Amino acid sequence: MSDLLRLGLNDLHEELGGKMVPFAGYSMPVQYPMGVLKEHLHTRAAAGLFDVSHMGQVILRPKGSYEATALDFERLMPVDVAGLAEGRQRYGLFTNDAGGILDDLMFANRGDHLFVVVNAACKAADIAHMQAHLSATTEVLPVTDRALLALQGPAAEAALARLVPQVAAMRFMDVAQVPTVFGELWISRSGYTGEDGYEISVPDGGAEGLARALLAMAEVAPIGLGARDSLRLEAGLCLYGHDIDETTSPVEAGLTWAIQKARRTGGAREGGFPGAARILRELAEGPARRRVGLRPEGRAPMREGVELYAGETAVGRITSGGFGPSVEAPIAMGYVTADHAATGTALAGELRGKRQPVTVADMPFQPTTYKR
Amino acid sequence: MKYTKEHEWLRVEGDVVVVGITEHAAEALGDVVFVELPEPETQVGAGDEVCVIESVKAASDILAPVEGEIVAVNEKLADNPGLVNEDPLGEAWFFKMKLDDLSVLDDFMDEDEYKELIG
Numbered sequence: 001m002s003d004l005l006r007l008g009l010n011d012l013h014e015e016l017g018g019k020m021v022p023f024a025g026y027s028m029p030v031q032y033p034m035g036v037l038k039e040h041l042h043t044r045a046a047a048g049l050f051d052v053s054h055m056g057q058v059i060l061r062p063k064g065s066y067e068a069t070a071l072d073f074e075r076l077m078p079v080d081v082a083g084l085a086e087g088r089q090r091y092g093l094f095t096n097d098a099g100g101i102l103d104d105l106m107f108a109n110r111g112d113h114l115f116v117v118v119n120a121a122c123k124a125a126d127i128a129h130m131q132a133h134l135s136a137t138t139e140v141l142p143v144t145d146r147a148l149l150a151l152q153g154p155a156a157e158a159a160l161a162r163l164v165p166q167v168a169a170m171r172f173m174d175v176a177q178v179p180t181v182f183g184e185l186w187i188s189r190s191g192y193t194g195e196d197g198y199e200i201s202v203p204d205g206g207a208e209g210l211a212r213a214l215l216a217m218a219e220v221a222p223i224g225l226g227a228r229d230s231l232r233l234e235a236g237l238c239l240y241g242h243d244i245d246e247t248t249s250p251v252e253a254g255l256t257w258a259i260q261k262a263r264r265t266g267g268a269r270e271g272g273f274p275g276a277a278r279i280l281r282e283l284a285e286g287p288a289r290r291r292v293g294l295r296p297e298g299r300a301p302m303r304e305g306v307e308l309y310a311g312e313t314a315v316g317r318i319t320s321g322g323f324g325p326s327v328e329a330p331i332a333m334g335y336v337t338a339d340h341a342a343t344g345t346a347l348a349g350e351l352r353g354k355r356q357p358v359t360v361a362d363m364p365f366q367p368t369t370y371k372r
Numbered sequence: 373m374k375y376t377k378e379h380e381w382l383r384v385e386g387d388v389v390v391v392g393i394t395e396h397a398a399e400a401l402g403d404v405v406f407v408e409l410p411e412p413e414t415q416v417g418a419g420d421e422v423c424v425i426e427s428v429k430a431a432s433d434i435l436a437p438v439e440g441e442i443v444a445v446n447e448k449l450a451d452n453p454g455l456v457n458e459d460p461l462g463e464a465w466f467f468k469m470k471l472d473d474l475s476v477l478d479d480f481m482d483e484d485e486y487k488e489l490i491g
Binding site for chain 1: 402403405406408424426428429430431450453454457
């Protein structure tokens with residue numbers, strides 16, 4: 001464990017009884033004494049506090065105009081960056097020349113610059129990628145002196161508003177920079193659980209104080225990576241490296257909602273991103289395979305790697321799966337050939353040598369409660 | 373009570389041995405969400421995989437500790453797999469086996485030896 005990076009809040013996690021495991025090069029709490037199931041249900045019923053400081057925070061500081069940086073950044077993604085309003089955040093995807101996904105991320109327009117949050121496992125590559133492509137217009141500045149906390153669940157607003165009253169007025173995907181006793185907080189009303197809530201970037205010096213102030217509230221419990229995974233799975237959200245990677249296109253992955261009109265065929269700034277030929281073709285003609293939700297029959301979970309069959313024909317594979325504590329049933333997602341992707345299609349998953357029934361299902365499995 | 377290296381406990385009741393998993397094992401597995409039980413009245417060999425336990429984290433097997441016949445299974449676990457976490461040493465037994473010779477159990481660990489194993 002000695003070569004693992006420690007989170008700034010490592011001592012607090014250990015004090016709270018967190019079970020620390022290696023994840024993306026960091027020692028991370030996978031669960032606390034409450035356990036994954038109860039942590040998951042607590043987040044859906046009240047509020048959960050997650051330490052996601054392993055993720056990469058990056059500032060894109062224009063050397064010239066904001067517009068030049070936004071247009072440059074836009075060339076790395078099939079996403080409308082230039083059209084994003086000030087004070088708003090959007091989901092983005094770096095693509096490669098083959099139309100695969102290098103990483104998924106969040107970016108925000110903060111007036112005179114952009115703020116980007118990327119996955120931990122990809123952050124070194126993402127920063128190098130941005131530095132290689134944006135240097136003409138933009139300084140790529142990794143933020144290394146801040147923690148990132150997520151507060152998620154129906155009580156998140158009430159809890160955070162006790163410390164930062166302004167957050168009650170924010171809508172889903174709004175961002176704000178708010179001076180507080182914990183230092184300047186960079187808050188977005190977003191998250192990765194399907195619940196309403198916030199992600200809060202806090203200076204290292206204020207992180208423990210903020211975490212303790214939130215944990216002191218009756219509604220708030222610390223939540224580990226285990227429940228973070230089951231929450232995002234129920235919400236139908238992709239985990240990079242599992243449900244999306246360099247071989248899956250955004251269209252196959254069902255992320256077409258992230259490709260705004262401006263970047264599509266006939267749009268104001270059509271194409272011009274890596275892999276545009278494949279991605280625009282798949283948008284027009286449909287992809288050969290699609291990411292779908294899956295509901296195994298019975299109680300046995302089908303996990304990543306389970307092969308899917310229609311009759312005797314192999315049609316795909318599960319990329320994430322487990323038990324959904326809120327839906328009280330096993331749930332999964334995976335890729336199947338397009339002709340077997342319709343909701344309700346009966347397939348079989350091979351589990352311990354036996355083919356078990358599994359049905360293509362709509363996602364999210366659990367309704368989302370974003371405050372739009 | 374006897375213990376295996378695979379973190380099962382074995383309790384003799386008359387001429388049958390009741391098999392479950394230890395508190396240590398239940399805690400390490402995390403919340404159990406699915407249990408697949410063997411068919412009663414089946415003959416099994418030592419080391420055969422007879423049950424599957426799925427927790428929120430992963431799938432694992434329970435092995436038959438010795439050769440013998442499965443004479444009963446705990447159907448309650450199919451409907452309420454969480455019992456494994458709530459009462460691993462009591463209500464959450466997995467199966468009962470009939471052995472020809474109970475003296476084979478002498479080879480397994482007693483409580484002190486098991487406690488030493490899990491440190």
